[in-house]
Amino acid sequence: MWINRRTDYATRAVLALALADGSYPHKLQELAAATQTPVTVLEQLLPQLRAAGIVRSERGPTGGYRLNHPPEDITLGKVVRLIQGPLAPISCATRHGPEPCPMELGCSLQETWAAVRDATIAILDSTTFADLAARADGRWTETPVTVTTPGTQPAPTPA
Amino acid sequence: MWINRRTDYATRAVLALALADGSYPHKLQELAAATQTPVTVLEQLLPQLRAAGIVRSERGPTGGYRLNHPPEDITLGKVVRLIQGPLAPISCATRHGPEPCPMELGCSLQETWAAVRDATIAILDSTTFADLAARADGRWTETPVTVTTPGTQPAPTPA
DNA sequence: AGGAAACTTGATTAATAAAGTCAGGAAACT
DNA sequence: AGTTTCCTGACTTTATTAATCAAGTTTCCT
Numbered sequence A, B: 001m002w003i004n005r006r007t008d009y010a011t012r013a014v015l016a017l018a019l020a021d022g023s024y025p026h027k028l029q030e031l032a033a034a035t036q037t038p039v040t041v042l043e044q045l046l047p048q049l050r051a052a053g054i055v056r057s058e059r060g061p062t063g064g065y066r067l068n069h070p071p072e073d074i075t076l077g078k079v080v081r082l083i084q085g086p087l088a089p090i091s092c093a094t095r096h097g098p099e100p101c102p103m104e105l106g107c108s109l110q111e112t113w114a115a116v117r118d119a120t121i122a123i124l125d126s127t128t129f130a131d132l133a134a135r136a137d138g139r140w141t142e143t144p145v146t147v148t149t150p151g152t153q154p155a156p157t158p159a
Numbered sequence C: 001a002g003g004a005a006a007c008t009t010g011a012t013t014a015a016t017a018a019a020g021t022c023a024g025g026a027a028a029c030t
Numbered sequence D: 001a002g003t004t005t006c007c008t009g010a011c012t013t014t015a016t017t018a019a020t021c022a023a024g025t026t027t028c029c030t
Helices: A005-019 A028-035 A039-051 A076-084 A109-126 A129-136 B005-019 B028-035 B039-051 B076-084 B109-126 B129-136
Strands: A055-058 A064-067 B055-058 B064-067
Touching: A005 A028, A005 A039, A005 A064, A005 A076, A005 A129, A005 B109, A028 A039, A028 A064, A039 A055, A039 A076, A076 A109, A109 B005, A109 B109, A109 B129, A129 B109, B005 B028, B005 B039, B005 B064, B005 B076, B005 B129, B028 B039, B028 B064, B039 B055, B039 B076, B076 B109
Parallel strands: none
Antiparallel strands: A055 A064, B055 B064
């Protein structure tokens, strides 16, 4: 129970973009609807994804967001680290600058925490959003990100 | 960074008991000193371990705590679950009664969270406190749980 | 008995983090 | 111009974590 809500939202948003047609930008509102996220939360999450180079944005009436790289180049680990921080289960077991274990002479639990960390990293860094999109396909093709707002020309449904 | 302080304390305390001589009980104060934990916190953690059958207690001047089973029968996973709760990284990926994913038709991220959960469980449930004690030995033999309080007969130093 | 040492229990408080809201600003298209 | 969209930062509320405190009960020893 350590993945917080923002991380959950952010990964869902990126997945939604990976599933969507990348040839045009998608509005915040559409992403919010597709991922069941409060718009105001995505409003602060997406700039963060943008600053990290994961997503690209365009302003104005035709604006919105799209992925900045092909989905196979974006790992789940990257997004999780960005929003959530280090993947170690405990602060004495981070890869970079771990806090020393307070137990005298350091304790053997640390090795096990490190093993959990490595297993987590192995999974998250080897899973790309292309993988996730492929897995989701067939389950989600019916309702892609396309939310037709009145007045907006409906996005071209992929063949 | 999801293992909270109490879980850290509790696992350290059990490890301290696993490293100590099990033929007599060890006082809360000694455990607190050996694990660098506030006594008042162990005061609420150890009853919890006791209720779960992990530890046994005796009252009175000669009282204290000791393991209720041989260390090879106590897994790290058991203690972590007890203090911390389910090991799943997110509530939609618990083994028992997961909350439904709010994304339409359920999202493919869930499978990855479940994979992280399973990897974590595999490590934590296969690591016993006998393993941890063996690993710690040589690093920790110098300062075992034995803390001689004035007036108390010093615990028999093994060999 | 009586007292001291230990565990037991439940309430309480303070600090921190998470989650969500809000208001005003800046760019771009029509 | 004016509308639509993204952008930014401060703010509020709530939940969780962490630690403390004050009585209580059991057991041993003199």
